[in-house]
Amino acid sequence: MPVTPEDLEDVVRQAVAVLRRAPQERWGEKAGSLEWDCWETVEHLADDMFCYATQLAPHSGALNGYVPFLMTRQREGGPNETLHAERDAGVDGLVQVLEASAGLLVAMVRTRPPETRAHHSYGASDPEGFTAMGIVEALVHVHDIAAGLGVAWQPDAGVCERVLRRLFRDLPVGDDPWQTLLWATGRLELPGLPRRESWRWNGTPLD
Numbered sequence: 001m002p003v004t005p006e007d008l009e010d011v012v013r014q015a016v017a018v019l020r021r022a023p024q025e026r027w028g029e030k031a032g033s034l035e036w037d038c039w040e041t042v043e044h045l046a047d048d049m050f051c052y053a054t055q056l057a058p059h060s061g062a063l064n065g066y067v068p069f070l071m072t073r074q075r076e077g078g079p080n081e082t083l084h085a086e087r088d089a090g091v092d093g094l095v096q097v098l099e100a101s102a103g104l105l106v107a108m109v110r111t112r113p114p115e116t117r118a119h120h121s122y123g124a125s126d127p128e129g130f131t132a133m134g135i136v137e138a139l140v141h142v143h144d145i146a147a148g149l150g151v152a153w154q155p156d157a158g159v160c161e162r163v164l165r166r167l168f169r170d171l172p173v174g175d176d177p178w179q180t181l182l183w184a185t186g187r188l189e190l191p192g193l194p195r196r197e198s199w200r201w202n203g204t205p206l207d
Contacts, residue, residue, distance in 0.1 A: 003132040003162050005106040011135050011159060012102040015142045016095050022149035027091060032144030032187070039085075040078050041145050042094050047081040048137045049101035052130045053108040055118040063119050105134050117205070125203035132166040133203055135159060139178075140185045154178070167201035 019042065031041035054067045069082040083101070085094040109127040117124045125133070139155050146153035160177035164184065174180040174190075182188050189195040 001162055003128055003135065003159075003166050005109045005131055007159050007162065008102065008106055008109075008131050008134050008138070011138045011155060012099065014155065015138055015153075016099060018142060018146060018151055018153055019091070019095055019098075019149075022091070022151050024091060026149045029148040031141070032147040034144050035077060036079055038145045038148040039094060040074075041141055041148075042098055043081055043083070043085055044079045045137055045141045046085070046098040046101040047079070047083055049098070049105045049134050050083055052134050053101070053104040055120070056105075056108045056112050056116060056127060056130060058118075063117060063124060065119055102134065102138075105130065120203050122200050123202060123204040126205045129166065129203040129205060132163045133201070135163050136167060136181070136185070136201065139163070139181060140187060143182065143187060166206070167203060169202060 022038075027039045028037050030036070031038045034041060036044065051066065051069075054069070058067070071080045071082050072084075073080050074084055083097070085097040089096075109131050112127045114126060114128070116127055118130070120130075120133070139160065142153050142155075155178060157177050160181045161173050164171065164173050164177055164181055168181075168184050171180065171184055179188070179190060183190045183193060183196065184199060186196040186199050
């Protein structure tokens with residue numbers, strides 16, 4: 001089954017519900033095994049969505065590299081991003097930045113024909129591929145953020161299976177697609193499968 005913009009909308013909607021339940025005082029905690037805190041990791045996720053949308057936006061296709069937005073860091077060691085959330089707007093503002101960026105990607109995927117191709121460092125991809133990338137970014141980074149915030153995050157197994165089959169074609173899905181996805185992205189080890197020290201997906205079109 002294809003990965004759809006509706007899948008992305010559903011994942012982001014669930015993520016936003018989880019983030020809004022988080023204790024305010026924990027947003028400065030590290031996000032899982034990342035070097036960024038939970039706030040910075042949401043900014044990174046929003047930036048991923050924004051950048052994927054803008055790769056698809058030029059009608060000629062951004063095939064020779066990434067659209068050259070200026071990227072900045074808010075602190076040494078923090079994520080190098082195109083956009084940042086206004087701190088004074090609080091967590092509600094941060095979540096709104098994520099929703100807006102994801103909405104741009106959803107809209108762009110819906111308005112670009114399937115034959116559209118755009119650059120990604122893991123291989124030029126199509127609208128479905130960028131949708132799957134956005135979903136993987138959301139699934140695994142909300143996992144990281146949830147660990148820092150001390151909240152539960154358990155996404156739907158069906159969407160995990162679909163993005164595995166789209167982006168990690170050489171890996172077995174297994175009985176628990178969510179656990180397989182976390183292993184595929186270097187978050188944990190599985191029985192007989194050590195934690196991956198390096199990994200990448202294959203975003204190239206299926207045809």
